Amino acid sequence: MSTPHDYLPRDPAWRTPAFAPFYKTTVHRAPRAPLLSLRNTLSEITGPVFGHDDIGPLDNDLIRNYAQDGEPVGERIILHGRVLDENARPVPGALIEIWQANAAGRYRHRNDRYLAPLDPNFGGCGRTLADDEGRYAFRTIKPGPYPWGNDSNSWRPAHVHVSVFGRAFAQRLITQLYFEGDPLIPRCPIVRTLPDPAGVELLTARLDMNAAIPFDCLAYRFDIVLRGRRATPFENRPEGT
Structure with missing residues (x-):
């Protein structure tokens, strides 16, 4: 058995800036001192290992997995793609x-006070597991945009947050995807923190x-590329795994 090794530290050149004046919350939370790279613990680089027994039959069907007495309101969509490496x-x-x-732009979270x-x-x-070809798929409702307190009239584009776990706790990448044709994408201060405009295309x-599916739902494809020149921009580790 091979000996596990620490993962390479992040490359700051690939990061979105921690301080962006047009993104108001970065003014208060941007670090004032250089970042430190901490060594990974053994548990962080050797586990967990996820199996199909950990996934329920409706876990990837957001139209049905919380339904109480009917189906949710909104545009039904399939969200699918592949998880790929740089090659x-x-x-x-x-x-x-x-x-x-x-569909109305509200999260089921106690801190969401949108009307x-x-x-x-x-x-x-x-949640779901990628198959042997890296494929994944969800059924869901297309989310709505919502206002947020960056300024007097800031709106988040419709988006879905995505987390990808590898085979260890330290192998978690987080991003969010947007939908083709949304006019709010170029207006969003969070999107505008991406240093390379091509990164927006990789998040669409x-x-x-x-x-x-005819007479049922549209579909959107979002491939997740973990490394390389065409890697998906990640919030917590922009340079990939």
């Missing part, structure tokens, strides 16, 4: 988790009519 090879067994607002209604049949969370899920 477009599949990454099997990755645990993909998503969370999102409902939009909660949907009693929508929880907004799901594309309409995929080939995967749509």
Whole structure:
């Protein structure tokens, strides 16, 4: 058995800036001192290992996994793609988790005070394992945009948060995807922190009519690339794994 090794520290050149004056909360939370790189513990680099027994039959179906007495309101969609390395090879067994607002733009969270209604049949969370070809898929409701307190009229584009777990706690990447054609994307201060405009394209899920189900739902494809020049921008580790 090979000996586990620490993961490489993050490359600051790939990071979105911690301080961006047009993104108001960074003014208060940006670090005042240089960041430190801490060594990983043995448990962080050797576990967990996720298996299909850990995933319920409805975990990737957000239309049904929280439904109480009907289906949630909103545009039904399929969100699918592949988890790939820098050479477009599949990454099997990755645990993909998503969370999102409902069709009205409200999260099922006690701190969300947006005046939009909660949907009693929508929880907004799901998870699945990538198959042997790195493929994953969710059924869900397309989230709505919502206002936030960056300035007097800031709105988040419709988006879905995505977490990807590898085979260790230290192998977690977090990002969020947007939807093709949304006019709010270039107006969002969070999106504008990306140093390379091409990064926005890498965070945009594309309409995929080939995967749509006629008379049921549209589909959007979002491939997650872990490393390399075309890697998906990640919030917690922009340079990838």
